Amino acid sequence: MAVRAGQIYIACNPRQPTHLRVDRIYEGRALVTDPSSLHARYRLRWIKLSSLHETGQTRNGIPRRTGYRLHSQPPQLGQILCLRCCRYVDREQLHETRLGVTEPTCKPCADDIAALVATWTTSNDEEIGYRDDVRDVLTAQGWTENSEGALIKNGALWTEANDCLDSGVVGPGQDYSVAFDSGVPARVITAACEAAATEQAGA
Secondary structure, three states: OOOOOOEEEEOOOOOOOOEEEEEEEEEEEEEOOOOOOOOOHOOOEEEHHHHEEEOEEEEOEEOOOOOOOEEEOOOOOOOHHHHHHOOOOOHHEEEEOOOOOEEEEHHHHHHHHHHHHHHHOOOOOOOOOOOOOHHHHHOOOOOOOOOOOOOEOEEEEEOOOOOOOOOEEEEEEHOEEEEEOOOOHHHHHHHHHHHHHHHOEEE
């Protein structure tokens, strides 16, 4: 298999879902970056080409536990990288919010996010409470509301979970999530949300 600039690889170890994008190749090594970071140029590192594989299995069919397997080929003209699944998609496949804002998230990933948010929301007809103390602060810090009512910034997502004023934040790429019960102060929640958004922005 030929390793080419623009390809994206994912760690063969399922416990470490790290993505790498090949920036360039030189003398048996590849310069790689974190494709989901808006400041990926600051995370450059060299790895051996022998660590990059076409599949996640050896020639004998044994699952690999080290190295990285091919995840996506280089983009075609006009394609954009989804920051969640780290695959290149056509611009028409990107999610558009109800405000007409196009996000760097493909529609299938947006559907997955909506389904995740739905598991947090109440299933009864009782009046839903809102953490306006949190929502107001995040909105002032540049978070925007998506079509499901959750707030999004740089790939991180925060939403109210139920009528008990519980809430949660999902990190960029859905790598992790943190739940907050109703008794958690707004300053703690907003700090955690900003930390998740800052991680995505590479600040």
